[in-house]
Amino acid sequence: xxxxxxxxxxxxxxxxxxxxxxxxxxxxxxxxxxxxxxxxxxxxxxxxxxxxxxxxxxxxxxxxxxxxxxxx
Numbered sequence: 001x002x003x004x005x006x007x008x009x010x011x012x013x014x015x016x017x018x019x020x021x022x023x024x025x026x027x028x029x030x031x032x033x034x035x036x037x038x039x040x041x042x043x044x045x046x047x048x049x050x051x052x053x054x055x056x057x058x059x060x061x062x063x064x065x066x067x068x069x070x071x072x
Contacts, residue, residue, distance in 0.1 A: 009050050010039060016053045030056045 006012070017024040030036040031046070036056040038046035 006047055010047045011050055011053060012045070012047055016048050016050075019050065019053060020057045022057075026060075027053070030060060035059050 011019060013024050013027050017027045020026070027036065027048075031038070036048060036052055039049045039052065041047040
């Protein structure tokens with residue numbers, strides 16, 4: 001289920017992933033790691049500010065040897 005309409009500058013998990021070129025699981029991982037915080041919604045259907053998503057993408061670094069880097 002998608003939101004009927006979000007204010008400009010806010011993205012669902014799927015939209016945030018698409019904007020960064022990553023999987024939705026990566027967005028959820030950034031949230032779990034504290035790199036990204038929801039701007040609203042519910043725990044099961046959060047939404048994020050575009051600026052926060054791009055900042056999380058810039059801050060996300062591999063944490064284990066052999067882990068892949070995201071492509072710019």
